[in-house]
Amino acid sequence: MTNQNVIVQEMGMAVAAAVANSYPFLPPRSCGGAAHAGGSTMSIKKSFLSSLELSGARVNAWVESMKASSPTHAKALASSIDDVNTVWMRKHPSALSKFEQIVSASKGKQIVMFLDYDGTLSPIVDDPDSAFMSESMRAAVRDAASYFPTAIVSGRCRDKVYDFVKLTELYYAGSHGMDIRGPAKAPKYKKSKYQGSKAPNHQPASEFLSMIEEVFKRLVETTKSTPGAKVENNKFCASVHFRCVDEKYWSDLADKVKSVIKEYPMLRITQGRKVLEIRPTIKWDKGKALEFLLESLGFADRSDVLPVYIGDDRTDEDAFKVLRDRGQGIGILVSKHPKETKAAYSLKEPTEVMDFLTRLVDWKRLTLNDEPGVYKDKIWVGPTSTVR
Numbered sequence: 001m002t003n004q005n006v007i008v009q010e011m012g013m014a015v016a017a018a019v020a021n022s023y024p025f026l027p028p029r030s031c032g033g034a035a036h037a038g039g040s041t042m043s044i045k046k047s048f049l050s051s052l053e054l055s056g057a058r059v060n061a062w063v064e065s066m067k068a069s070s071p072t073h074a075k076a077l078a079s080s081i082d083d084v085n086t087v088w089m090r091k092h093p094s095a096l097s098k099f100e101q102i103v104s105a106s107k108g109k110q111i112v113m114f115l116d117y118d119g120t121l122s123p124i125v126d127d128p129d130s131a132f133m134s135e136s137m138r139a140a141v142r143d144a145a146s147y148f149p150t151a152i153v154s155g156r157c158r159d160k161v162y163d164f165v166k167l168t169e170l171y172y173a174g175s176h177g178m179d180i181r182g183p184a185k186a187p188k189y190k191k192s193k194y195q196g197s198k199a200p201n202h203q204p205a206s207e208f209l210s211m212i213e214e215v216f217k218r219l220v221e222t223t224k225s226t227p228g229a230k231v232e233n234n235k236f237c238a239s240v241h242f243r244c245v246d247e248k249y250w251s252d253l254a255d256k257v258k259s260v261i262k263e264y265p266m267l268r269i270t271q272g273r274k275v276l277e278i279r280p281t282i283k284w285d286k287g288k289a290l291e292f293l294l295e296s297l298g299f300a301d302r303s304d305v306l307p308v309y310i311g312d313d314r315t316d317e318d319a320f321k322v323l324r325d326r327g328q329g330i331g332i333l334v335s336k337h338p339k340e341t342k343a344a345y346s347l348k349e350p351t352e353v354m355d356f357l358t359r360l361v362d363w364k365r366l367t368l369n370d371e372p373g374v375y376k377d378k379i380w381v382g383p384t385s386t387v388r
């Protein structure tokens with residue numbers, strides 16, 4: 001690993017560490033919701049590591065990398081940041097600045113849109129039950145879905161992510177793609193050859209339902225003594241949130257999680273943004289969900305499709321990798337800072353995702369002659385109606 005890679009990784013973690021808001025706890029809503037814990041810490045039990053050496057080592061590495069991203073450490077790296085940013089942006093340019101390149105790649109192709117939820121459509125907040133998306137973002141997604149088949153692909157339970165997004169015309173893949181359902185209301189794609197189809201419902205981890213329920217309850221019990229820890233039931237997977245836990249308890253909390261999961265060899269632990277995710281060991285992830293949806297939509301072996309996947313998290317990398325391996329489609333990472341990624345392009349934050357979706361819809365309207373557009377100095381500035 002090069003020095004630059006080290007910096008890139010650390011700065012990526014620094015971003016996550018830098019997000020620190022107050023913690024307005026709301027009671028859980030659907031899907032069994034999230035359970036909260038408070039109280040005194042427990043002693044670290046070294047024996048927790050015994051049967052979990054591999055995943056345990058990964059979890060410890062994660063805790064260490066989070067600690068390395070403290071503001072002081074990040075400041076020490078500041079002189080290198082500009083260089084790293086420049087190099088990284090060259091490799092993963094902004095999807096907004098390369099918009100023309102992206103739309104020219106879509107010529108003669110049907111765009112299919114895949115959108116992660118947390119950190120992509122909604123800003124990251126302390127309380128997972130309060131991660132609402134804005135009305136303007138909802139309008140942008142609704143508009144996009146009227147031209148392109150659009151799916152939300154989230155680690156959250158499907159019902160919960162639907163409660164946030166509230167658009168019936170979308171495909172939803174919850175629990176990291178382990179719970180897929182087609183649109184409740186058939187979308188009408190405007191002036192497109194593609195008329196849409198209803199994806200079959202798919203739950204490849206259905207036999208894990210009761211196991212996850214049991215593990216969720218055990219995690220709630222085991223972590224309740226860690227102040228700020230929160231466990232979320234995502235139906236076919238569960239999340240243990242570290243965001244509101246003092247750094248000094250992170251190792252202890254990770255050990256508690258491992259102590260539970262070591263008794264379930266059919267489950268594994270993966271890492272997200274200040275969260276450990278517990279999920280079945282089955283070979284299914286957001287990348288598989290993307291492939292499944294493309295197939296359901298009739299695009300499996302077709303060259304006239306352009307999947308566009310936008311996401312901010314490690315779990316989205318599985319989908320970026322699928323696009324790379326297929327040599328088809330466009331991966332866009334949402335991140336303010338350099339991170340290792342298989343995505344080709346980047347956007348800084350959810351508001352830029354909204355701008356990108358809006359611009360894509362404007363461009364589509366123009367190409368379909370739905371609305372006249374305006375170029376200024378050869379640069380597309382939007383449809384006539386939005387230009388003042």
Ligand SMILES: O=P(O)(O)OC[C@H]1O[C@H](O[C@H]2O[C@H](CO)[C@@H](O)[C@H](O)[C@H]2O)[C@H](O)[C@@H](O)[C@@H]1O
Pocket residue numbers: 116117118119123124125126127128131153154155156232234239241243272273274275277313315
């Ligand atoms: O695939 P995603 O839709 O990105 O889901 C991944 C996890 O997202 C949520 O947690 C993240 O967002 C929270 C709200 O902003 C934040 O508090 C947390 O620190 C983030 O990790 C969700 O709550 C998790 O269950 C998902 O696994």
